[in-house]
Amino acid sequence: MSKTLADWLCRINSTHHKEIDLGLDRLLRVLNDMSLRPQCPVITVGGTNGKGSTCAMLESIYSAAGYRVGLFSSPHLIRFNERIRVNDEEMRDQVIVSSFEEVDSACGEISLTYFEYSFLAALNIFVQQRVDVIILEVGLGGRLDAANVLDPICSIVTNIGLDHLDYLGETREEIGFEKAAIFRGNGAHSICGDEDPPESIFNAITNIQGDLQLIARDFGFVRESTGWTFWSTNGLRMNLAFPLMQGEHQLVNASLAIEAATLLKRELPIDASSIREGLLSAERMGRFQVLPSRPLFVLDVAHNVDSITRLVNELSRTRFKGQTRVIFAVMADKQYDEMIDLLNSVIDQLFVCGLEDARSADPDHVVKKVSGRIGINKVTSCKSVGYAIDKLLEISDSDDRIIVCGSFITVAAALRHPYVSSLVHNEI
Numbered sequence: 050m051s052k053t054l055a056d057w058l059c060r061i062n063s064t065h066h067k068e069i070d071l072g073l074d075r076l077l078r079v080l081n082d083m084s085l086r087p088q089c090p091v092i093t094v095g096g097t098n099g100k101g102s103t104c105a106m107l108e109s110i111y112s113a114a115g116y117r118v119g120l121f122s123s124p125h126l127i128r129f130n131e132r133i134r135v136n137d138e139e140m141r142d143q144v145i146v147s148s149f150e151e152v153d154s155a156c157g158e159i160s161l162t163y164f165e166y167s168f169l170a171a172l173n174i175f176v177q178q179r180v181d182v183i184i185l186e187v188g189l190g191g192r193l194d195a196a197n198v199l200d201p202i203c204s205i206v207t208n209i210g211l212d213h214l215d216y217l218g219e220t221r222e223e224i225g226f227e228k229a230a231i232f233r234g235n236g237a238h239s240i241c242g243d244e245d246p247p248e249s250i251f252n253a254i255t256n257i258q259g260d261l262q263l264i265a266r267d268f269g270f271v272r273e274s275t276g277w278t279f280w281s282t283n284g285l286r287m288n289l290a291f292p293l294m295q296g297e298h299q300l301v302n303a304s305l306a307i308e309a310a311t312l313l314k315r316e317l318p319i320d321a322s323s324i325r326e327g328l329l330s331a332e333r334m335g336r337f338q339v340l341p342s343r344p345l346f347v348l349d350v351a352h353n354v355d356s357i358t359r360l361v362n363e364l365s366r367t368r369f370k371g372q373t374r375v376i377f378a379v380m381a382d383k384q385y386d387e388m389i390d391l392l393n394s395v396i397d398q399l400f401v402c403g404l405e406d407a408r409s410a411d412p413d414h415v416v417k418k419v420s421g422r423i424g425i426n427k428v429t430s431c432k433s434v435g436y437a438i439d440k441l442l443e444i445s446d447s448d449d450r451i452i453v454c455g456s457f458i459t460v461a462a463a464l465r466h467p468y469v470s471s472l473v474h475n476e477i
Contacts, residue, residue, distance in 0.1 A: 054142040057149045058129055061166040063410055069162065071216065076165050080162035080198055080246060082157045085172045091199050092309060093231045095187035096242065097224070098356045099302045102336050103187045103207055103242075107305035108440070110327030111182055112137045114319045117247045121168060121177035121196075122186040126334050126350075126461045133171040135178050148173045151223030164188050168195040188476040190217050192230030198237055202316060203230045203238040203309050209246055210248055210355035215382065221247040229253030238262065238312045242305045267273065268308045270300050279307050287321060292328040296337040297366065301357050303328050335460040343447035344371070348463055352456040357388045361455060364395045371448030376437045376463070378402040381410040381456040388455075389419045396452070399428045400437040404458050434462035442468065 052060070059258040081390050090206045092107060094100050101122055108120045117136055123410040125131035130139035152161075161169070168188075175183050189215070191206075209225045216320070225247035232239040242340035243252055244265045261425045262268060268281040277300055279287045285307075310319050338361070340346040341464075351360040364373065373396045379385045392399065401412040412430040420428050431437040434453070441451050453463040463469050 052146065052149075055130065057146055058163075061161070062163045066161045066164045067162065067411050067414060068214065069164075069189065071103050073191065073193060073195070073198055075161060076169070076195055077159065079155050079159055079169060081153065082171070083151070083168065083169070084178055087172070087176055087199070088179075089182045089186060089199040090183055090313065092203045092204075092205070092243060092313075093185045093187065093196050093199070093201040094205045094207065095194070095228045096205070097197075097212050097228075097353065098306075098351075098359070099207040099298065100186045101333055102280070102299060102302040102303050102331075103205060104184050105294070105333045106292070106303055106328060106331040107184050107309060108134065108137060108395065109321070110306060110310055110324055111184075113326040113330070114317075114323035116181040116317065117155045117179070119171070119178065119180035120186075121175075121184070122187050122269065123164065123167070123236065124457050126457060127464055129167075132167060133174060134181060135174065140174060144174060145170060148177075153268050153460070164173070166425035172199075179365060183271040187228075187231060189213060189338040190224075190227040190230075192227045194231075196353075197231055200233055201231065201237060201343050203240065203313055204233060205240045205309060206231070206246075206250065207305060209250070209353065211351040214357070222249045222393045225249035226253065227395055231260075232257060232259055234259050238309070240305060240308055240312075242301050262308055262312070264301065264304060270302060270304045272297070275342065279304055279405050281308060281311060283311065285311055287324070289325060290329060293330060293332050294336055295339060296361070296363045299336075300375040301427040302362040306334050329424050332465065334473070335457070340469070341475065342364035342472050346472060347452045348405055348449060348450070348460050348469075349452065349454045350457045350460050351454045352383065352409065352459075354384050354387050354391070357391050357454070360452075361391045364452070369450060371446060371450060372397040373450050373452065374398040374400065374441055374445060375391065375452045375454065376400050376402060376431075376434055376441070376459070378404045378412070378459040378462070379410050380406075380408045380433055382408065383410070383456075385410060385415060385455075386419060387415060389415075392429075392454075393423045397427070399423065401430050402431045402434045402459070402462075403430060404434070404456070404462065409458075434459060435466050438463060438466050438469065
């Protein structure tokens with residue numbers, strides 16, 4: 050009997066002995082057996098934060114220019130189909146199932162992780178659908194990530210922060226080394242959105258005899274009252290409306306996308322109108338997503354110190370007269386002490402929740418650990434994100450705002466709540 054997509058996802062989530070098993074040997078064997086070597090340009094996007102937004106902007110820009118675009122990203126929030134997109138649309142279940150069947154047939158005795166299965170299925174779909182350009186979001190790190198099996202014509206590292214320390218190293222230098230491995234020589238373009246990258250980024254470029262385009266040095270932006278200006282040392286200057294995706298940090302991501310599209314004009318000709326249209330239509334759920342409601346709901350997948358810092362800066366920048374209440378659920382391996390300390394400067398109440406995931410931090414433990422610093426009356430333990438939403442809807446006034454953050458799974462749980470789901474549906 051033919052398996053459904055849900056059946057396949059259950060299977061690929063349980064067949065390999067490790068959830069994360071970094072390395073390219075197994076993947077390369079299957080990729081070569083399937084002859085999955087796309088002939089079109091490939092853009093690879095890595096970094097600690099902002100990868101998904103940058104990929105979404107690139108996808109939207111090239112779609113506006115009339116190109117057939119294949120995008121592989123992760124993780125998803127509601128449906129697995131979010132991970133595999135062609136022509137700005139999620140792939141249907143049956144298309145993904147058929148691709149899983151082909152990958153499975155090629156695997157033989159080779160065991161693959163959930164992410165590797167997903168990557169190969171996506172790549173197989175892109176080759177079959179004859180896309181004009183492929184955009185790949187790195188899952189973890191870069192050097193040993195599945196996306197690094199291909200040779201991109203352009204590689205972007207959005208920034209380098211402290212995250213996934215058990216896998217990537219405990220310093221920015223070590224993490225930078227892992228992420229910079231997606232850069233290629235031989236005329237491929239390398240772009241970095243970190244204004245002060247670790248030395249390992251420059252060392253990697255030197256080793257491959259590459260040319261690094263660095264934000265604030267080779268390109269960048271100036272924010273103005275009614276819009277913003279992109280500039281580049283190649284002579285390009287564009288006055289632009291703010292992107293659809295909100296937040297100051299999205300101007301960095303937009304600048305990365307514009308710089309990449311500009312550098313690739315020979316391979317993928319594009320005009321200014323496509324860039325403008327693309328930035329005004331690119332969107333992704335959970336990226337400082339403001340929902341039309343009273344009280345106001347803001348969904349943000351910020352899940353490490355760097356991304357929480359950006360969230361706090363955005364909350365501080367926006368004038369607000371009501372109370373700010375945060376629903377926060379986080380993985381146990383994250384630096385949640387520092388994350389909560391940052392949030393404490395802009396919030397009135399913190400609701401720490403549990404998640405239906407074995408990696409979730411215990412909310413009672415978190416509250417006990419931080420309550421002495423931020424005040425016992427300011428922090429509350431909740432059994433679930435859904436319960437916290439129900440509670441806050443009861444006690445919040447129309448002028449208040451409710452922020453949901455801490456992980457992708459936290460935002461996904463909020464999106465499953467009937468009230469939040471109805472807001473998102475109305476927004477769309």
